[in-house]
Amino acid sequence: MHPFAYEAPTTIDAAVALLDKHGDRARPIAGGTDVLVQARANRWDLDAIVDVKNIPELTEISHYPDGSVAIGAAVPCYQIYEDQKIRDNFPGIIDAVEMIGGIQIQSRAALGGNLCNSSPSADGICPLIAYNAVCHIAGPGGDDNHRDVAVEDFCTGPGSNVLARGEILVSVVLPNPGDNFGAAYERFIPRNEMDIAVAGAGVSVKLNAAGDKFEAARVALAAVAPVPLVVPAAEAALVGNSVSDDVIEAAAKAAGDAASPIADMRGTIDQRKHLSAVLTRRMINQAVARARG
């Protein structure tokens, strides 16, 4: 690591200009819980870090009249789990932000940063996919160059994503999930905290009014593919079917089959496929319970 500049712009345009100027020799930083560790490990050769915590749009939680919520990209985990409306309406997000790191990490680390770090094992991304969240991205060229990308399309590989030179994640927007909707996220770690997912599953379901039939579903897996893995086969196994152990088990099996993990120090291929099925089953059940209220 060599000396680098610390920039703290107060507007999106200023941040974009800095990132555009430095390209891959600058990184935006919110909590710094990934970027600073990576810089010390020489993963980046940096001329500047661009602190985005002084930009209002990135540091706010905005609840809209239609029931949707925009979470600024630099909002730390603790502000999310202390927001009562998010707790009430998006409990699947709370599952994730309460388990990332420990208390100290949660007070710094941002959900948007978790997304931009684009780790396959990120705890924050699968539940965002389950809520059909959308990334609001700003880029060079002013308002004309803002664009929206679905979270499930954001990551392109381990540590890489769709952000182009100069682009910055402003916020993630979660639409109003509506009635009879439930979502949940769980991961497997061998310890009880301060650990990284061996596998994770984020699930959402929308049930019929009677609460006994799946009308829509999202299933996303963490740490079992180069990117957070959406499993259409598991979703298809649920949609249109009655809520039953057999149906749920079929979806869980589909998740296990779809998982294509590597073996590393965190787990074996078989273990991760097995965990994908177990966690998917458990999270479908949890999501159903939440959908039924």
Added chain:
Amino acid sequence: MVATFEPKSEYKVIGTRPIRHDGLDKVTGRAVYGADIKLPSMIWGAVLRSPHAHARILSIDTSAAEAMDGVHAVVTNADLPQAENEMVDLGEGATNLKWAVDNILASDKALYAGHAVAAVAAADRYTAEEAARAIKVDYEVLRAATNVDDTIADGMPAILEEFVDSPGAQESGHANHVKEFTHEFGDPDAAIAGADHVVEGEFNLQMVHQGYIEPHNATAVWDENDRLKVWTSTQGAFTVRQQIAAILKIDESRVRVTPLEIGGGFGGKIPIYLEPVAAVLSRKAGNVPVKLVMERRSVFEGTGPAAGGKIHLKLGATKDGQLVAADSTLRMEAGGYPGSLVGASGMCIYACYNIPNMRIVGYDVLVNKPKVAAYRAPGSPQVAFAIETLIDDLCEQAGFDKWQFRRDNAAKEGTRRGDGPIFPRIGMEEVLDAAKETDHFNSDLGDPAPGNVRGRGFASGYWFNVGLQSSVNLSLNNDGTVELVEGSTDIGGTRASIAMQAAETLGITAEDVNPTVVDTDTVGFTAVTGGSRVTYATGYAAYNAAIEMIDKLKVRASMLWSIDADDVQFEDGVFSSKSDPELSIAFKDLAGKLGDTGGPVTSTGSVDLEAAGGAYGTHICDVEIDPETGKTDVVRYTIVQDAGRAIHPSYVEGQMQGGVAQGIGWALNEEYYMSDDGVMSNSSYLDYRMPTSLDLPNIETVIVEVPNPVHPYGVRGVGEVPIVPPVPTVGNAIKDAIGIRLRETPMNAGRIVSALGS
């Protein structure tokens, strides 16, 4: 020194729980550690390490680094005095000097990924790191062996050429597989053939690291008299002095080592890594101070872990429950240089039991991983895993009660240890009896969460504890307080335990004694803080110094009273005349009259002690397991241990709990996870999974006191044996919970799910 002491039970200071003398400095962050050192003109060093597990070093080009702004010096092995294959004592027995030097900076070959190859000193830390990366090393990559099986694979090259023709290697058939010893007694083959019940198992353990929070560090400078001054985090300043002097080929008296506070060691801070590098960088940079601090990855990849290895064990018992035979082969990984500490494994494997027919064969196995260092009872947890697991298996096969079988066969005074010594008074039977009386042993398992299962296991362990040399200086202040100067670095509350023994002897309070750990110029030779020896041996030296001080003060009292010194007695902190009851003076009052009786009173104590008499522990553990995920939680844990005498019970309990915490990590998650090409993949605390506070229950402690008869206060040493039983204790609990036996560490979630699924 052979003296025996009658056990006492009435003490004023011993057995109490005063606040430790160094406590306030540590909890307020004022204690000075190695990374805090700042000296005038100080510059920073950085070390370049091999990315290859096994490689010939063809050339090193340092020119680009030397040309960088701010770079003061670049060194390689060529800057160290060249060592031949000669044996030297570096504080832990004889070792080959060339290996010791090559482990500091590699010469012809890099023997593990993380092996130091070159170093830079520069104006600041980051410049030094950038410059180190600019050094170009041309490697010829060789095939790497990262476990016992690899070492004997066809075509595996010899890691050290010296062993190709050695007798130990010829006996094993491979240069990387060096036979160390065979201990044999009775007729194990006949006894196993004649046994009613025979069990056999092979156990496979991965290397684990001590996981001390504070990374290694060293600051060195050559002073105006060309003496080398070193500040470092170490378990033994004198051992550091010894190693530096041997490696740099200078007299020990030309080296002064100042030990700073130490953020954990557990055996891993006995060997040195950075000190000679800082010394040669300082020399080459013009004798300015050079500071080196490792980053976490280098601690994992470049410093000594505990041996992994393969242990094969066979046990035989009669139908009425007598353990009659044991036969074991220990193949322990030493890392790139010899020294797996398999010898200690051989001393410990059978030490809990009386086994009339036995054999132990030990091999030191060279692998392309960092050179093993001591880790808390080094070599004993591995063999405890084997024997305590197999005893459970034997009991299950034969229908014996697991506690009764252990009690019936327990080692006691007169039992022969596997490698030959006959035990003095030991506390194995008392520990087992105390374990059986615990609430935990007699409680129900309780209800697991829905879908989960619970199980309970217990196991015992032994560590021999050492004595060795220690020195203490005392000086009496006018106010009756005492300065205590010692050479034992304090890694477990030993300032308190040593000061308390001096205070007890002098009849004053623990707070009246002010203990200070000093550099190698300032106190007599003191061996490492290791082997659970400090409270035993340095405490004994403090006792001797206190006795000498009392003798001197008796003379001072006799001068005050104009009586014969033989007429003065000392009891309960008061000097008095035996013949005239009117004449008495308290210790503190006499201290105020030193000026009238000849001036200052100082005293010294030094000892060279035999082994402390071994320590035993029995542990009980309940686990709860989610069979679908393999997640294992330790939900209750009790440790019962013989301390001889607990000088400061809180720190004895702390040692017991700390050993258990590390042992639970070893059992469940910790391992050197090596990539196919021999690089440690999990060299960070994110992926080297030590337990956090959320992964441990309150660890219940029961201190058993069977006083050690050769110590004035009965101390045995407590620091190491608590890490011996946890691996088999947890393993036996897992077996009880899921019905499947795991014989490989770590017994992690993946292995449990895999075992349940197959």
